[in-house]
Amino acid sequence: MNEKALQILEQYDICLQRSFGGRGSLMLETSQGLKTLKEFAGSRTKLPLEQVLLKRLEDQGVCRTDRVLPNREGELISIGAYETPYVLKNWPQGRECDPRSEEDLMRSMQTLGRIHRELRGFPEFSGEEKKKVTGLERCLELEKHNRELRRAQNFMRSRHRKAGFELLFLKYAEGILEDGKKARELAENAACRGLYERACREEHICHGEYIHHNILLGRQETAVVNFQRFELNVQLGDLALFLRKILEKQNWNEALAGRMLAAYEREAVLSGQERFFLAASLYYPEKVWKLIHHYYNTNKAWIPEKSTEKLSVFLEQNDRRKELIRGLFSVSF
Numbered sequence: 084m085n086e087k088a089l090q091i092l093e094q095y096d097i098c099l100q101r102s103f104g105g106r107g108s109l110m111l112e113t114s115q116g117l118k119t120l121k122e123f124a125g126s127r128t129k130l131p132l133e134q135v136l137l138k139r140l141e142d143q144g145v146c147r148t149d150r151v152l153p154n155r156e157g158e159l160i161s162i163g164a165y166e167t168p169y170v171l172k173n174w175p176q177g178r179e180c181d182p183r184s185e186e187d188l189m190r191s192m193q194t195l196g197r198i199h200r201e202l203r204g205f206p207e208f209s210g211e212e213k214k215k216v217t218g219l220e221r222c223l224e225l226e227k228h229n230r231e232l233r234r235a236q237n238f239m240r241s242r243h244r245k246a247g248f249e250l251l252f253l254k255y256a257e258g259i260l261e262d263g264k265k266a267r268e269l270a271e272n273a274a275c276r277g278l279y280e281r282a283c284r285e286e287h288i289c290h291g292e293y294i295h296h297n298i299l300l301g302r303q304e305t306a307v308v309n310f311q312r313f314e315l316n317v318q319l320g321d322l323a324l325f326l327r328k329i330l331e332k333q334n335w336n337e338a339l340a341g342r343m344l345a346a347y348e349r350e351a352v353l354s355g356q357e358r359f360f361l362a363a364s365l366y367y368p369e370k371v372w373k374l375i376h377h378y379y380n381t382n383k384a385w386i387p388e389k390s391t392e393k394l395s396v397f398l399e400q401n402d403r404r405k406e407l408i409r410g411l412f413s414v415s416f
Contacts, residue, residue, distance in 0.1 A: 177300050231379065247391050
């Protein structure tokens, strides 16, 4: 174990038994259970609010979490060598959700429904707190994404020597941009603004990154970790993200998607308007935007071959993705 971590642990009342690396942090077996020590790169303003949410979920028996342990001074953040901030967290026992296991997926969907149901109107944020944790409205977010896709297309066109990723994107760019525009219109038709205003008024909290890597399953308990991206917004964003991540790996299996939605709705029933909004979110070519966003904001002299592979898979699955949305949500476009 490195010297910097040793110095940090001196600020806590824990008895270390063993340490090992994992998930970009240092995992610690202690007499008080499994912990994780990592550099803190999040929002100092949001961190105390996050702990309130996590305590609520644990107290209500919704799921286990990775709450931060305060140091001897009662501080959530401990400062190490070179003024580096660290946090020490409880780390639940369990294995990651397997995106190929239907049983794991059903448990994860029901847990998400319970989280969403519990984190509505709690806590009551002050005006300044509310401002800092409020996310961007989905229609505005899609407009922003679409502008970035168009800028990237224009940039690629201007390049004399184009890589394989750039040539592939340019070949299908107009269709992708049209789908992005259509998704924006569908979201607007689903009363995007109204759902957002309701979420802000009633204080609906999203996890922000509800993916299989952040879901740990034990025999009896489910744990959800890494809430640092939580925000006040339409909770369907979590649902769309998890569905998209899983269905990409399951070749957009409509029957599976239907069962996953049913599992979620056992805990949190969706209105017709919300289902339409979810369809719009899934219709947006999010995978392409993520690839383009990474491309546009990094060194373009070398483009990972993996980016071309991911874009190719998206294009291969695109028709099946649209068929699923039409069939599952009865949406015509």
